[in-house]
Amino acid sequence: MLDNYKEIIGFVAAFLTTAAFLPQVYKTWKTKDVSGLSLPMLLMFFIGVLGWLIYGVLKYSPSLIFANAITALSTFILVFFKIKYNKK
Amino acid sequence: MLDNYKEIIGFVAAFLTTAAFLPQVYKTWKTKDVSGLSLPMLLMFFIGVLGWLIYGVLKYSPSLIFANAITALSTFILVFFKIKYNKK
Numbered sequence: 001m002l003d004n005y006k007e008i009i010g011f012v013a014a015f016l017t018t019a020a021f022l023p024q025v026y027k028t029w030k031t032k033d034v035s036g037l038s039l040p041m042l043l044m045f046f047i048g049v050l051g052w053l054i055y056g057v058l059k060y061s062p063s064l065i066f067a068n069a070i071t072a073l074s075t076f077i078l079v080f081f082k083i084k085y086n087k088k
Numbered sequence: 089m090l091d092n093y094k095e096i097i098g099f100v101a102a103f104l105t106t107a108a109f110l111p112q113v114y115k116t117w118k119t120k121d122v123s124g125l126s127l128p129m130l131l132m133f134f135i136g137v138l139g140w141l142i143y144g145v146l147k148y149s150p151s152l153i154f155a156n157a158i159t160a161l162s163t164f165i166l167v168f169f170k171i172k173y174n175k176k
Contacts, residue, residue: 009142010147013136013137014136016132016139017140019132020132020133023126023129036124042108045104045109047104048100048106049101051104052098052105059094061149
């Protein structure tokens with residue numbers, strides 16, 4: 001339980017960076033405007049986030065696992081939208 | 089040195105997520121178009137990234153320190169541009 005204070009800082013960081021990212025996902029969800037998003041960038045970011053998720057598990061970091069699980073899911077939604085709506 | 093393989097995964101993750109973020113910074117640098125950026129979001133993200141940086145130091149995580157140092161600097165540049173060019 002000595003690591004508790006670390007995880008408090010980690011979760012505050014996780015909350016702030018994730019909360020700053022989610023409006024982008026929501027905006028894309030509502031507008032279906034994916035023109036500003038690049039598929040290679042999104043895929044690179046998605047793989048990177050999965051990497052952080054694995055790293056979080058290896059480092060026993062609840063903050064990293066929490067933040068990157070949410071970000072991976074959000075980024076997956078953006079990738080899906082990019083592929084689906086870019087065809088039009 | 090047992091943690092080496094973890095840091096390899098961490099650095100790959102750091103490289104991918106940071107590399108996906110930098111074109112946004114570069115694009116803003118070149119175009120000076122900050123209209124799509126929200127200052128509260130940028131500040132929230134910046135504070136979050138500083139939180140991850142502190143967390144990385146506490147967790148002895150070179151990957152987290154490396155990734156968030158670069159991201160903090162890049163985000164600081166975006167905040168600076170947002171404040172400077174939004175006035176026009």
